[in-house]
Amino acid sequence: MFEHLNAQAQDKIMALMVEYREDPRDTKVDLGVGVYKDPTGNTPVMRAVKAAEQRLIDTETTKSYTALAGDPAFVNALSGLVLGDAVEADRLAGAAQPGGTGAIHQALELAKMANPDVTIWVSQPTWPNHLSIIKHLKLPMVEYSYFDNDTRAVDFGAMMSDLDGVKQGDVVILHGCCHNPTGANLNLEQWREVTELLGKKGALPLIDIAYQGFGDGLEADAAGVRHVASTLDEALIAASCSKNFGVYRERTGLLMAKTPDEKLKTVTQQNLTHLNRQNFSFPPDHGARVVQMILDDPTLRADWESELEDVRTTMLALRKQLAEALQARTGSDRFGFIAEHRGMFSRLGATPEQVNAMKEKHGIYMVGDSRMNIAGLNKDTVDILADAIVDAGV
Numbered sequence: 049m050f051e052h053l054n055a056q057a058q059d060k061i062m063a064l065m066v067e068y069r070e071d072p073r074d075t076k077v078d079l080g081v082g083v084y085k086d087p088t089g090n091t092p093v094m095r096a097v098k099a100a101e102q103r104l105i106d107t108e109t110t111k112s113y114t115a116l117a118g119d120p121a122f123v124n125a126l127s128g129l130v131l132g133d134a135v136e137a138d139r140l141a142g143a144a145q146p147g148g149t150g151a152i153h154q155a156l157e158l159a160k161m162a163n164p165d166v167t168i169w170v171s172q173p174t175w176p177n178h179l180s181i182i183k184h185l186k187l188p189m190v191e192y193s194y195f196d197n198d199t200r201a202v203d204f205g206a207m208m209s210d211l212d213g214v215k216q217g218d219v220v221i222l223h224g225c226c227h228n229p230t231g232a233n234l235n236l237e238q239w240r241e242v243t244e245l246l247g248k249k250g251a252l253p254l255i256d257i258a259y260q261g262f263g264d265g266l267e268a269d270a271a272g273v274r275h276v277a278s279t280l281d282e283a284l285i286a287a288s289c290s291k292n293f294g295v296y297r298e299r300t301g302l303l304m305a306k307t308p309d310e311k312l313k314t315v316t317q318q319n320l321t322h323l324n325r326q327n328f329s330f331p332p333d334h335g336a337r338v339v340q341m342i343l344d345d346p347t348l349r350a351d352w353e354s355e356l357e358d359v360r361t362t363m364l365a366l367r368k369q370l371a372e373a374l375q376a377r378t379g380s381d382r383f384g385f386i387a388e389h390r391g392m393f394s395r396l397g398a399t400p401e402q403v404n405a406m407k408e409k410h411g412i413y414m415v416g417d418s419r420m421n422i423a424g425l426n427k428d429t430v431d432i433l434a435d436a437i438v439d440a441g442v
Contacts, residue, residue, distance in 0.1 A: 060176075061415060068413045076411030077429045079420040082228070082392060083296060084359060087426040094294045096352035100341040104334075113330045116321045118144025118302075122336040125343040126302045129266070130257060130287050134274035138310040143320035144331040146299040148258045148288025153181050154303050154323050155254050155284045159219045160187060161319060169211070169220040171195075173395070173417065175228045175256070178221055192220075195230045200385035200397055202232045208245065216250030222276075224257025224285075225269035226391020229419035233263065233390055239272035243279050253280065258288040261356045262363065263390035281308040289339050291392070292356055298335025363392065366425050373434035383437075392423045402440040410436035418442075 064080040083091050117123065123142040131140070145151040159166050168187050170178050171194035182189050190213070193206035214220060222242070227233055234242065246253055253276050260269045277283050282305075289300040303320060307313040324331060342348045367387045374383035386394050398406070398418035406412040412433060414420040425433060 064413055064415065071411055071413075073411040075429075075432055077413065077424065077432055079412065079414040079422075079424040079433070081424075082421055084291060084294065084392065084423045087362075089426070091296070092294065094352060094355050096342045096348045096355065097293060097295060097338055099351070100338045100345075100348055103341065104337055114333050116324050116330060117142070117317070118331045118336055119333060119340065121344070122340040123302060125340045126287060126289070127304055129343055130260065130270055130273060130285060130302075131277055131304070132267075132270065132274055134278040135306050139307050139313050141305040141307060141313050141317040141320055143303050143317075143324055144333075144336050145286075145301040145303050145324075146328060146332055147290060147301040148256065148286055149177060149181075149301070150299065150328075150331075151286035151288070151301040151303040152178065152254075152256060153185075154320070154327070155286050156181060156185055156187060156219070157323055157327075158284070158303075158305070158316075158319060159252065159254070160185065161323075163217040165217065167215065167218045169214055169218060169251075171207075171221070171223070171227070173229055174221065174223075178256070194227075195232055195395065197395075197397055200230075200232065200395065201388075202234060202238070204234070204238055204241075208241065211242070211245055211249075214246070214249045214251040218249075218251045219254050219284075220246060220251050221254045221256060222272075224255045224260065224273045225263045226259035226393070228258070228391070229393050229395055229415070229417065231389030231391055231394040231422075232385075234272060236271055236275065239275050243276050246276075247280050252282055252284065254284040254286065256286050258286075259291050259391045260287070261292040261353075262360055262392060265360065266353065266356070277306050280306070282306060289335065293335075293339055293342070293352070295335040295338065298338070299332050300335030300339055363422050366422050366427070366430065367394075369427065369430045370422075370425070370434060373430055374437060377434055377438045386422075392421050393419050394422060395419050396437070396442060398437075398440065398442045402442050405440045406436040409439065412436045 068078045086092050127142050168182050168189045169192050172191040192210035193203050196203040255273050257273055263269045285304040287302045290296045305316045307316050342352050371383050371387040396418035400416045403416055403418050
């Protein structure tokens with residue numbers, strides 16, 4: 049029966065990684081894969097993670113199952129980090145997931161169970177896996193305007209005009225902060241306007257927050273999410289720990305559902321648990337336990353927040369250095385948006401032909417739509433990238 053299977057397209061970023069590894073040039077620069085790298089090109093294990101893991105090894109007495117929805121201590125700790133006190137406990141359901149990807153997948157399955165006629169709205173552009181999961185689940189999808197390729201900023205007027213077409217029961221995917229792939233974020237006033245529109249339309253926001261702490265800080269990055277969750281009766285929030293805790297391979301995530309009342313919280317929690325059971329039974333626990341230990345221990349948490357702040361400010365410094373290098377080379381401030389964007393990514397605005405030229409001539413590897421991972425730079429490679437951008441005529 050396997051002869052009836054169709055070949056699947058290779059993931060473009062994974063293919064780019066292979067091509068980069070095979071490039072013999074010493075000056076090559078990897079701006080493709082979405083992982084944080086320190087100035088030496090390493091993706092480090094954070095100090096607090098190391099300490100928590102050692103403590104876990106020393107104290108763990110069993111590898112038995114936890115619970116279908118994950119350890120409640122993890123659910124409480126991570127929901128507290130993301131939402132603060134924006135949602136009362138008796139209105140918040142939650143279940144641990146295998147990473148942010150698992151949380152998005154389960155959120156869309158939950159939405160389909162709640163409304164078989166649901167349509168999913170996604171920003172243009174968005175994280176490619178949003179589109180892939182929606183397609184895999186055979187859900188109708190509509191794209192809404194988000195990014196202005198000329199200004200490299202949010203095209204908020206076009207966004208709101210498009211979202212005026214959402215229907216009651218539709219799901220609108222929003223990026224909580226550090227928009228992937230553009231790096232262009234909504235400000236708080238724009239969050240308020242989007243929230244008001246979704247409330248009037250009766251649409252359900254699904255907020256994907258994968259980079260909390262990478263933009264303007266832990267609290268500021270969560271401000272939009274908290275406003276939505278505190279204002280609307282219903283919301284879904286998918287959180288990932290891959291980036292801000294650096295536990296990529298541990299697959300640590302959480303799906304939260306804000307419900308109108310305690311009764312519906314109970315029903316929603318039952319459905320979250322049911323979905324976990326059908327898809328993978330018990331979620332991974334090691335990364336979740338480590339994250340919970342860090343968040344609940346004042347000393348570990350302080351060290352984690354300090355290192356996370358170093359990561360954030362390092363990326364901001366690289367953004368500023370690149371913007372200044374390009375300004376010096378072009379005599380123009382047209383690349384100033386790089387310093388204004390937040391998180392790991394910026395969309396440069398180059399054509400696929402220009403992206404390919406930078407790769408072939410300068411060894412600069414970025415995704416074909418010109419999304420570049422700022423964290424793939426260091427102070428010595430900024431000039432290499434700036435020269436390549438100017439030489440390609442971006």
